[in-house]
């Protein structure tokens with residue numbers, strides 16, 4: 001069986017009622033999408049799908065829990081970024097494709113399964129914060145690499161001094177102007 005096929009939900013053969021599916025997301029999963037997001041390449045997440053089947057409507061309650069590996073924007077060390085996501089999608093069987101939106105997927109009567117991999121990937125991407133950091137603590141309790149923070153601070157202080165000097169040079173020119181004229 002191809003790896004992507006392990007994310008298929010074969011809804012046609014299911015009885016009316018509730019069904020539970022579990023999917024494990026690991027590095028292999030992120031390999032499938034390695035061209036679409038370079039930042040996201042590894043992690044470990046567990047996904048539970050509660051499927052409620054009615055004659056031509058499926059409701060999927062999706063829970064994703066785990067972590068992805070990220071680079072800390074503050075200290076540049078890699079760390080495990082926790083991800084938690086809950087969402088619901090609806091699958092309508094035999095409807096008008098125009099009705100389709102972010103939460104509603106329309107499939108034809110001939111379809112017998114739904115591959116949830118793309119949707120799970122999207123959910124994980126949506127949970128990624130713009131700023132990825134161990135934490136924002138400034139105390140010794142921070143999980144950031146303290147040595148690195150120190151070095152970065154030293155560097156930025158040096159740059160600040162440089163900037164001040166550059167500004168001074170510009171001010172010097174102004175000082176030469178005789179403002180009394």
Ligand SMILES: [Zn+2]
Nearest residue numbers: 072075134144
């Ligand atoms: Zn950090």
